[in-house]
Amino acid sequence: PFENAITVNTALAAFGIGTRQKSLTPSGLAHAWALGVILLSSFVGWRGYSLCVLYLVAGSAATKVKQAEKDAAGIGEGRGGRRGPENVWGSAATGAACALLGQAYPAQRPLLAVAYVASLATKLSDTRGRKRIGKAYGKTCYLSTTLKRVPPGTEGAVSLEGTLAGVAGSLVIAGYATAVGLVAPAMVPVAAVAAFVATTCESWLGATLQGGIFTNEVINFINTLIGAVVAAALA
Template identity: 60%
Template sequence: MEALTINSVGFGLFIGSGKAEKLLTPQGAAHAYVLGNILWYALGWRGWTTCVLYLLAGSAVTKVKMAEKTARGIAEGRGGRRGPENVWGSAATGAACALACVVWPQRAALLRVGYAASLATKLGDTFASEIGKAYGRTTYLITTLRPVPAGTEGAVSLEGTAAGVGGSLIIAWYAAAIGLMPASAIGVCAVAAFVACNVESVLGATTQGKTAWLTNEVINFVNTTVGAAVGMALWALMLR
């Protein structure tokens, strides 16, 4: 009950600031509130603020050169505002890791690394995509390395890849700085995010748009799940 109250106060201040409507649709805000309760209940303020950092940083980078990207037809829809599908596509894996900490407290340290890795993966993916579309000089299809237009599913660029690594490190560093996970797991999260984002690019190049159910949100879920799994596997190996 205390977690619900604290999250309600924090979310109320967020809504009252007027920032929510710039970042989330009304339905997206409602789902973000549910997600926030899950995270605060399972991981406390550390887990909650890590996800808030993802939302703020991801929304900020989405708006980089928004007018130009809109004119080229490669900008995120709704001006970058997140709806329910974006909330859960990005954070369902993290929420599962958080709840698993409650169910298996003896594995909580490992699962917290998985949680951080999932969000590091998603922010890395967002940075790579948005900076790549805005500043990528040459973009290549990851499966063939042939030049393709920016915004093509499965396209990668040097600028976007570098930005993606930076984005993943933002989450990993913060999670370590607040004690959500050990500082030695920062590199693990960055590597996991890099692997997962490349897996997502391959899926985008080979299957997205060709399989009806494989939507962008499903791809995001797969992306974050791979990031969490790789992060936990690498961390477990380090502890052996």
């Protein structure tokens, strides 16, 4: 499986370079290759691997929504939305850890699979909700710590539109994971609830700690870790 994982990811990376893909920076693509090898050679296999690809595609699509308007307002993503190494691991380090732990502790694989799915459900919920769709379509935004109205794009701000988009994103990830047999159907609400709890915590962290103590990528990692832990506790 390890050799196959290297072959598949090398071929996909070469395809990305050849087609001049715009989702990842060159260094981001290299780190995504390493992440792909970890996932595809672990117990999550092609199911978990394709789930991560789904997150990347859906997250990248959400980034492009009203990109020009967000850039003009100063709340768009840097580098035209292309993701670098820090974004790759901020989003997927928790999932990679779940995959590796499953190799070391086979008896815990069912629980770790739920945690893995929840980590990606959490990240897509955050990406589609507060950070992308919420910025583009959020009409009324409130700061999570004070509930005062703030401009779209404010760290820690939440909106009804962004929250609903986030819930939909988590259900897409959990639903796909069930469809391919990575987790049982009963785990869909578990992953969705865990994602909601985690992104709510992330909004508070963004409002209080981001930009000072922690970078955005560290907050993202904490967010996915909370989602994974909550899902494991509920499963």
